[in-house]
Amino acid sequence: MDRDYHFNEVFNLTLAYDGSTGLEEIDINTIDQEALYKDIYKNFGFIVETNVNRKPPINMQKRFNEKYYKRFN
Numbered sequence: 001m002d003r004d005y006h007f008n009e010v011f012n013l014t015l016a017y018d019g020s021t022g023l024e025e026i027d028i029n030t031i032d033q034e035a036l037y038k039d040i041y042k043n044f045g046f047i048v049e050t051n052v053n054r055k056p057p058i059n060m061q062k063r064f065n066e067k068y069y070k071r072f073n
Helices: 033-052 060-072
Strands: 003-007 013-018
Touching: none
Parallel strands: none
Antiparallel strands: 003 013
């Protein structure tokens, strides 16, 4: 299967093309979107999990100021 799927910023399917038939547009209502989302999540879900579960970055300037504030002021 040589299909291209296009999603908007909230991950809703907007366009689908079939490359095996010369990039013919596919009606998105005929696609099982739930199965498509599960397949994408199965293959790329680790990226989503990494971004959702990551800790916020440490503010090094804030940590420095907490420790050495009196020394320099």
